Amino acid sequence: MDLEAVRTFVAAADAGRFQEAAAELAVTQQAVSKRIAALERSLGVRLFTRTARGSELTIDGQAFLPHARELLRVAERAAASVRSGRRPLRVDVIASRGAAAGLMRGFHRAHPEIELDVVMLLDIETAVSAIRSGTIDASFRAVAAPGRPLPEDIESVRVLDEPLQLLTGPAHALANARSVTVAQLVGHRIWMPGIVPGTEWAAYYDDLVAEFGLTIEATGPNFGSDALLDTVADTPALATFMGEHTRLVWPAGHGLRRIPVTDPTPVYPHSLLWHRHNPHPALTTLRTHLTTTTPVPGTAGTWTPPWATPWRSLPA
Numbered sequence: 001m002d003l004e005a006v007r008t009f010v011a012a013a014d015a016g017r018f019q020e021a022a023a024e025l026a027v028t029q030q031a032v033s034k035r036i037a038a039l040e041r042s043l044g045v046r047l048f049t050r051t052a053r054g055s056e057l058t059i060d061g062q063a064f065l066p067h068a069r070e071l072l073r074v075a076e077r078a079a080a081s082v083r084s085g086r087r088p089l090r091v092d093v094i095a096s097r098g099a100a101a102g103l104m105r106g107f108h109r110a111h112p113e114i115e116l117d118v119v120m121l122l123d124i125e126t127a128v129s130a131i132r133s134g135t136i137d138a139s140f141r142a143v144a145a146p147g148r149p150l151p152e153d154i155e156s157v158r159v160l161d162e163p164l165q166l167l168t169g170p171a172h173a174l175a176n177a178r179s180v181t182v183a184q185l186v187g188h189r190i191w192m193p194g195i196v197p198g199t200e201w202a203a204y205y206d207d208l209v210a211e212f213g214l215t216i217e218a219t220g221p222n223f224g225s226d227a228l229l230d231t232v233a234d235t236p237a238l239a240t241f242m243g244e245h246t247r248l249v250w251p252a253g254h255g256l257r258r259i260p261v262t263d264p265t266p267v268y269p270h271s272l273l274w275h276r277h278n279p280h281p282a283l284t285t286l287r288t289h290l291t292t293t294t295p296v297p298g299t300a301g302t303w304t305p306p307w308a309t310p311w312r313s314l315p316a
Helices: 003-015 018-025 029-043 059-082 099-110 124-133 200-212 225-234 281-293
Strands: 048-051 054-057 089-092 116-119 138-141 154-168 189-191 215-217 238-243 257-262 265-275
Touching: 003 018, 003 029, 003 059, 018 029, 054 059, 089 281, 099 116, 099 138, 099 154, 099 265, 099 281, 124 138, 124 154, 124 265, 154 225, 154 281, 189 225, 200 215, 200 265, 225 238, 257 265, 265 281
Parallel strands: 089 116, 089 138, 189 215, 189 238
Antiparallel strands: 048 054, 138 265, 154 238, 154 257, 154 265
């Protein structure tokens, strides 16, 4: 059913004259007559009768009027549900305990009036496809790994450099160090069963190993962070890497240590990705928030892989 014809019918019913309905709709009286005639043909009934005072609803027109009004209300609600700024901003943070989730918590505290849907997608291909289809509005990722350029319609900007820390149990050889250099980690087993081949973080750690000769083991099933913490706490020969902004809690008896890594400090480069034609106004607000809360850091004494997106100003 033609909604413009339905809207014209309601306007004519309220005005009582086709001429006044035409003026309200900013169309010609002829256009009003044609729309209503088409609607009558579609329904197979007459909706109006002409009188000396204008037009009056027939019995069928009176029966149809409340349903016509409801059709227009439903159409408006449907349009409003997807209208820019009327739906929640949907952002992928990869994992609930990582740095990206922390950035979004900070954004929510600063802008509680903006509705959010936070999702967690594993790999960058899924995230990019979701951005391009409009399923999500933005994603936090490390870009751009060698041989995996972003599509031309996807924008990205680096928003946070997260230092890596060494996590050890109380009996590890480095457990009592205030900090450790990358060179001191050579020969130590760093266990990271959460590394998934083909992901951007797998590319990051591959380059870290190649650059400094470290030993990173991704063997065994990934039973999650609790199992990882239990194993590291109980195994003196194992340690793991953890982002400085990763929020994990473990039993006091574990005695785990988070130790800064220096000379240089490996930092993980988080970037925000979005579609360049996404009109959601809250997306601009998010980028502005990240500009003011995550200033460009100094690069002296840090390491990132050569493919990491360089720092630049966030677009308005």
